[in-house]
Structure formats: structure tokens, C-alpha cells
Amino acid sequence: xxxxxxxxxxxxxxxxxxxxxxxxxxxxxxxxxxxxxxxxxxxxxxxxxxxxxxxxxxxxxxxxxxxxxxxxxxxxxxxxxxxxxxxxxxxxxxxxxxxxxxxxxxxxx
Amino acid sequence: xxxxxxxxxxxxxxxxxxxxxxxxxxxxxxxxxxxxxxxxxxxxxxxxxxxxxxxxxxxxxxxxxxxxxxxxxxxxxxxxxxxxxxxxxxxxxxxxxxxxxxxxxxxxxxxx
Numbered sequence: 001x002x003x004x005x006x007x008x009x010x011x012x013x014x015x016x017x018x019x020x021x022x023x024x025x026x027x028x029x030x031x032x033x034x035x036x037x038x039x040x041x042x043x044x045x046x047x048x049x050x051x052x053x054x055x056x057x058x059x060x061x062x063x064x065x066x067x068x069x070x071x072x073x074x075x076x077x078x079x080x081x082x083x084x085x086x087x088x089x090x091x092x093x094x095x096x097x098x099x100x101x102x103x104x105x106x107x108x109x
Numbered sequence: 110x111x112x113x114x115x116x117x118x119x120x121x122x123x124x125x126x127x128x129x130x131x132x133x134x135x136x137x138x139x140x141x142x143x144x145x146x147x148x149x150x151x152x153x154x155x156x157x158x159x160x161x162x163x164x165x166x167x168x169x170x171x172x173x174x175x176x177x178x179x180x181x182x183x184x185x186x187x188x189x190x191x192x193x194x195x196x197x198x199x200x201x202x203x204x205x206x207x208x209x210x211x212x213x214x215x216x217x218x219x220x221x
Contacts, residue, residue: 031207099151
């Protein structure tokens, strides 16, 4: 059974800092891994999708990496802004999408 | 257009009521999903439809009844719910079972 863990559970940083969110999974037989953002009471916004054959994906200030053999992914956010404050969820697709518990990010101005 | 539309946004119902949640997408996606999310928890998969056929039911109680009338629409029929069923219900779609998922804004359900 696929299990997904995200570290840290919460993170508070001053504006402008670069930061890394971590995701680990137990079963390396995956189709892809997806990072989402969720604002309070809202739906999930897809940030990046990494296929199992890829090592990284970039979108603007976001960069996600995937090391399938070690069961790890990281989401790197450059030059963080207060608008980046949200919950970030990692989800692994191995037949079905399994979510981690999320990292609550607060960027202070 | 990467939009998944869910209605209603909010629903309050009694334990004896019958109601439905609706989800629509026009991206040509052939896989559609229902997720349930409790406060401060990640989404939990309930049902998956692939090419309008139910492919995954995560042992969801029968008081939740999904329906996929066509490739663009997904319904979740609710009957005799319990207060613990109160949650945010999220619909998602993807081009295929292994594709990128796009979520709607959710329907906030309160069962009294």
C-alpha cells in the first residue's frame, strides 16, 4: 500500500527566502507525482506534474524534483512571497492518487 | 480551459434528506473522481470513473451513490447521511487514469 509523507508539517519563513518542501513515498512503482496548492476552504490547484521518467519540472519560481529510486520528491520555492502562503500537498499516482498530509506554509511580510 | 465546475458550493441537509452534488468538465477528460476532505486532512479518494464506468469504489457507504451520465458530468447522490459525513467534497478530472488531475473548488456539505 502506497504511503506518502510530507516534511515539515508546517513552515514559517520571512518574505524573500528560498525554501524546500519534502515528500517521500514507499512504493517506487508510480506513474507520476503531482504537487498541489490549497488555500483555506478552497479546492486544489495543480502546481507541477512530474512523470515517472522525469527528474524535474519547473514553473516560474517553482521547481520540483523526483528521485523515484529513493522514493523522494522536493518542491523548491524561490524568493517566497506572502501570496505563497497556503497548504502544499504532494500526491503520488500509482494506480490511484495518494496524498501526503501536506505542509502548511506561512510567508511573513 | 482547465476548469472543473462543482455545484452547489454549499449544502446543508438533514439526515433524512436526499440531495445531489454535481460536477462538470469540458476538457475532454475521460477519468473523473470524487474525493472527500475533512478539516486539516488530505483528500481521500471515494470513487473513480473511467470512460463513464465506475472503476474504483473505495468501500464507500451506500448512502453515497455516484453517477456518470456522460463523459462531462459526474454526480454524487446523497441519502440518509450522518453528521460525520460533513466535509468538503471535491471533484477532479484527468485525461486518463495516469494523467494530471484538475480539481474543482469543492462542495461544502453540512449534515445536521
